[in-house]
Amino acid sequence: MKNKAVTIKDVARRSGVSIATVSQILNGNGDKFSPTTVEKVEAAKADLHYEPDYFAQRMINKKSKTIGVLVPDITNPFFSELIRGIEDVLYQANFITMLCNADLNEAKEQVYLSELSRRGVDGFIIASSAVSNQAITDILRRKQHPFIVLDQKKAEGVSDAVLTDDYAGGRQAAQHLQSLGHQEVAVLMPAHAAANIQKRLAGFYSVYDQANVHVIATALSKKAGREAVPAVMATPATAIFAVSDQIAFGVYLGLAENGRQIPQDYSVIGYDDVEMCQYVVPQLTTIAQPIFELGQTTAKQLLARIAEPTLPWQEQQLAVKLVERASTNNLK
């Protein structure tokens, strides 16, 4: 606590010029000054280890080259992969990303959102589904923060969005199972699922008749997947569509505990294509979302909006595709 921070005044004093001169030179306008002056200032800066005070700077330049990312749960590999994609483009654009883990806690989400806002981030990426529209509207819109909501579309024409084609994903899963000869199938998904997950079910219904699909309410976790197994076994289903790989991993355990084999007794298909799918035995057939690319696209779009705030709202949709591995069995 002894070193009182070195300020621009110290640099000015040591190099025998005014603070205005120091500021100019240090901000790249050095060509307007004589070489000797420039050199003196540079030297003084180096000697003193001077670093401009961030807060003082921000009082003038309102921009911070930072963007805030809000995710519901960092533990979920989907989000960690997503973040990788986001960081990939943000870092290259010299933005730094501040990540907040809302931890499935809406209050926390609010706190982080307003905190990031106060700290002058230049924009937000919100992957957290719990954020109520109200919170978004209140905080983000009033402060006119550029933001982009990811992986779900709450309201039309009111913000940018990047989505994946959930309907097609659900449809492909269904088509795959049907082509394998499964007549009755169980779908594992949350009771009050976000819009994107609802669409997966809708896509599924475009192939299977409602009478032949058994929807079982399951949270988006391994634990919930495991616990859903008895309910599945109470139906005539021979195949299971889990709307997230996490659920599917839980199902693996649940099935094993009940002495059932994958894919002989049950075919299972997941959703997301998290890295772990390849390491589980048998390897998990799943609907692959381009997670990394989703992050990249989102970040790019946010950057575009920051650069050009008056652009019309834009909505992008990324394709998904079936990745066939070893967890589904042909009944024919």
Place this chain on the structure above:
Amino acid sequence: MKNKAVTIKDVARRSGVSIATVSQILNGNGDKFSPTTVEKVEAAKADLHYEPDYFAQRMINKKSKTIGVLVPDITNPFFSELIRGIEDVLYQANFITMLCNADLNEAKEQVYLSELSRRGVDGFIIASSAVSNQAITDILRRKQHPFIVLDQKKAEGVSDAVLTDDYAGGRQAAQHLQSLGHQEVAVLMPAHAAANIQKRLAGFYSVYDQANVHVIATALSKKAGREAVPAVMATPATAIFAVSDQIAFGVYLGLAENGRQIPQDYSVIGYDDVEMCQYVVPQLTTIAQPIFELGQTTAKQLLARIAEPTLPWQEQQLAVKLVERASTNNLK
């Protein structure tokens, strides 16, 4: 962009008092003012949706109630669980945590570190092993930022630290394998491992003779674990000690690809006890680190240091324990 931010002046004007009065009242010193004044100010604040400018405040109050957390790879479940623990205590203490993912990239790490520093975080938790001592010394120490390095001890008596008992962990793994009758065992770990991982090996050697352990250089990833399998099979080992669960998961796949069964052909034991261990088939026997608690302890210690910067450096060590599941086989 039309609404120029509302400042304290606007509030003062609207409520017919001075800005000093507004500031006092809004900072909880309202009892020094007449009730009517207080009420006018509160009303004006509400009407105008006034929020004090963060940067202006920070120019005065140097504290930010934020701590920066640097991790090497958010994708790794070990770190995501750790972060959960950290956030758990930080959030309760009304601190907000800013997470930066160094992405195994040392340059990125440096950038984030200095960026967080500039932004006036009150302290750091550094779980990122790539940070060179040099960087820590330069940035953190010069600025006198409280910080704590996690999961490794680079230098003695130079900072706080929280560790787990890696030596005991390695030892327990070895004892378990030995008690099962394994004579020759393979250890999968990085060639230039961090200090904590080296200790696991040391602990292992306290049980097994060096001649009977076959160390195979393996990065800390699933992919690397998978690729290490042929090398393992070239040794007489009947058991595999992977220094992280990630590696062990890779080994599962690699063994399956080579037609070997766990635990009949090979016993495998992991390290960390990530949630996924329970979901893999067979369930993975592993050395459990108290990951969440590790995060909590670290955060608490940092908070203690911030509150009392002159405390002597403190070092805590947490216990680990063997969790026996289904991936190890008794040869006797």
Place this chain on the structure above:
DNA sequence: GTTCCTTATTAAAACGTTTTCATAAAACGT
């Protein structure tokens, strides 16, 4: 040698707060 550009530099204002100190008004004691 006066006028007029350049060129190199700086004084001062601004950013939006918090805090310290002074002051006016009211209340009190006598």
Place this chain on the structure above:
DNA sequence: ACGTTTTATGAAAACGTTTTAATAAGGAAC
């Protein structure tokens, strides 16, 4: 009615920058 204390409020300084407009000094032009 007058000093004294208390209460309620505001003026101004400070935080550390960036930016704008002004100034001094040097040439060049005539």
